[in-house]
Amino acid sequence: MARRHKRRHPAAADRWRRTLPKLDLAAIPQSNATGYPEPFDREVQERWWRRLAPAGGLTAFGASHVVLKPGAWSSQRHWHNGEDELLVMLTGEAMLVEDNGRTVLRAGDVAAWPMGSTNGHHLRNESDADCSFVVVSAGDRDAGGAYSDIDMVFTEEGYLHRDGTPYPAKPL
Amino acid sequence: MARRHKRRHPAAADRWRRTLPKLDLAAIPQSNATGYPEPFDREVQERWWRRLAPAGGLTAFGASHVVLKPGAWSSQRHWHNGEDELLVMLTGEAMLVEDNGRTVLRAGDVAAWPMGSTNGHHLRNESDADCSFVVVSAGDRDAGGAYSDIDMVFTEEGYLHRDGTPYPAKPL
Numbered sequence: 001m002a003r004r005h006k007r008r009h010p011a012a013a014d015r016w017r018r019t020l021p022k023l024d025l026a027a028i029p030q031s032n033a034t035g036y037p038e039p040f041d042r043e044v045q046e047r048w049w050r051r052l053a054p055a056g057g058l059t060a061f062g063a064s065h066v067v068l069k070p071g072a073w074s075s076q077r078h079w080h081n082g083e084d085e086l087l088v089m090l091t092g093e094a095m096l097v098e099d100n101g102r103t104v105l106r107a108g109d110v111a112a113w114p115m116g117s118t119n120g121h122h123l124r125n126e127s128d129a130d131c132s133f134v135v136v137s138a139g140d141r142d143a144g145g146a147y148s149d150i151d152m153v154f155t156e157e158g159y160l161h162r163d164g165t166p167y168p169a170k171p172l
Numbered sequence: 173m174a175r176r177h178k179r180r181h182p183a184a185a186d187r188w189r190r191t192l193p194k195l196d197l198a199a200i201p202q203s204n205a206t207g208y209p210e211p212f213d214r215e216v217q218e219r220w221w222r223r224l225a226p227a228g229g230l231t232a233f234g235a236s237h238v239v240l241k242p243g244a245w246s247s248q249r250h251w252h253n254g255e256d257e258l259l260v261m262l263t264g265e266a267m268l269v270e271d272n273g274r275t276v277l278r279a280g281d282v283a284a285w286p287m288g289s290t291n292g293h294h295l296r297n298e299s300d301a302d303c304s305f306v307v308v309s310a311g312d313r314d315a316g317g318a319y320s321d322i323d324m325v326f327t328e329e330g331y332l333h334r335d336g337t338p339y340p341a342k343p344l
Contacts, residue, residue, distance in 0.1 A: 021283040021293060022268060022275050052258065056284020060256035060310035061233050065282065084232035086224065088260045088306050090280050096194060103194050107279070108262045110237065110306060111193040112228020121193060134260050134282060136308050138232035 021056065025065055028055050036076065037159055037167035040150060046072035052134070061138035068094060068125035068132070076150055077120040082143025085113040085135060087123075092131025094123040099148070105133075115139050120148030193228065197237055200227050208248065209331055209339035212322055218244035224306070233310035240266060240297035240304070248322055249292040254315025257285040257307060259295075264303025266295040271320070277305075287311050292320030 028050040046069035142156035159167040218241035314328035331339040
């Protein structure tokens with residue numbers, strides 16, 4: 001007799017069964033929105049992101065496609081207490097900046113940041129052309145983290161000064 | 173007074189703090205090992221994979237870098253009950269095969285397969301050159317799944333015939 005194979009999400013299964021899994025990136029809206037309070041929002045004004053996980057029906061991890069215009073940063077330099085991150089460079093060139101130096105990332109390069117490592121990281125587009133990447137993350141977002149170069153941390157309550165005073169803006 | 177920011181994995185943090193997060197792909201061993209029983213192992217003999225998550229210290233999701241030599245398949249065509257998958261094409265060209273057709277994937281293309289969708293998928297390298305991709309997955313591996321074109325399912329017990337009889341080989 002056949003063993004039973006549980007379908008955990010029959011509604012989701014029906015929904016996605018007839019959908020091609022190749023994502024139509026151009027059809028997914030881009031946004032440069034940020035929850036960063038002033039003045040920390042300036043460096044990410046030309047960071048254009050698309051949420052891939054909802055477009056693909058994924059719930060087990062988050063994934064974004066990001067284009068950095070020349071001069072833009074991927075974020076303020078930061079680290080996560082409870083989230084792992086993996087980045088795959090698609091096009092162009094980005095400078096990865098961390099406590100211990102600078103590393104150029106180009107198409108096909110892969111970088112990984114494990115939860116709990118306090119070696120803050122971000123990418124800066126220091127080139128004259130766009131660069132793009134896909135970044136995946138999973139874990140406990142509410143565990144928070146901190147920004148390496150500025151007076152800001154993030155918690156489940158939002159963005160705070162290091163002394164615990166909240167910033168006015170809210171995370172996205 | 174400063175809020176407390178819990179460091180969940182201090183040992184891991186210490187371990188990775190001095191490690192550059194850009195992965196040295198060439199230094200990560202490649203394998204073409206497969207747990208598939210005969211004769212289903214043939215199509216993946218020239219699938220060369222590297223585990224990225226352990227190399228990067230990641231635990232919240234799995235990630236692999238895969239090279240398919242000409243003719244090789246990424247897997248037998250399959251779907252997962254409890255795991256989401258996201259694939260980012262890096263180089264070359266692969267044919268994505270599903271219930272509802274064939275789609276070419278090229279560098280920069282992204283495909284997503286949500287858990288519970290029974291639309292089986294795999295990639296075939298039908299070109300004359302290598303192709304490569306990164307694939308990320310997370311969820312409940314033990315929830316199992318099935319192969320669309322062959323008499324095989326996978327469960328926490330391993331590979332089984334559809335009638336529940338086990339195959340001799342074990343999953344990796």
